[in-house]
Amino acid sequence: MYPFPETAGLLPQVSDTAWAFNAQAASGIVSAWQRVFSRYVGGLPEKFTEKGFYEVAQDAVDGQYLLPAPDERIFEDIVKGNLVPGERYP
Numbered sequence: 001m002y003p004f005p006e007t008a009g010l011l012p013q014v015s016d017t018a019w020a021f022n023a024q025a026a027s028g029i030v031s032a033w034q035r036v037f038s039r040y041v042g043g044l045p046e047k048f049t050e051k052g053f054y055e056v057a058q059d060a061v062d063g064q065y066l067l068p069a070p071d072e073r074i075f076e077d078i079v080k081g082n083l084v085p086g087e088r089y090p
Contacts, residue, residue: 001057001066004049011054018069019057025065033065 001019008016021030040056041047060066 002069002071007049007054010049010051011058014058014061015051015054018071019061019066020069020071022065022067029063029065033060033063036060 003016003018025033036056037060040053047053057066
C-alpha cells in the first residue's frame with residue numbers, strides 16, 4: 001500500500017507510510033486481515049481516502065500483518081549500486 005498525498009495527514013505515521021503485507025504471517029492471520037480489509041472497502045475505492053481505512057491499517061500493523069515497505073530503501077540501494085535489480089532484498 002503506497003501513501004496518497006491527499007491522505008498523508010489523515011492518520012500520521014500510518015496514512016503517510018508505504019506498507020507491505022507480511023509474507024511470513026500465518027495463513028490464518030492473512031485470511032482474517034483480507035476479510036477485514038475487504039469488508040471495510042466493500043469494493044469502493046473511495047474508502048482508501050477515509051481515516052477509518054487507516055485506522056484498520058494501524059490495527060493490521062499492530063497485528064503484524066502490515067510491515068513498513070522497503071521500497072525506498074531498495075530504490076536507494078539500486079541507485080547507489082548496492083543492489084542489482086531483480087536481486088532479493090535482505
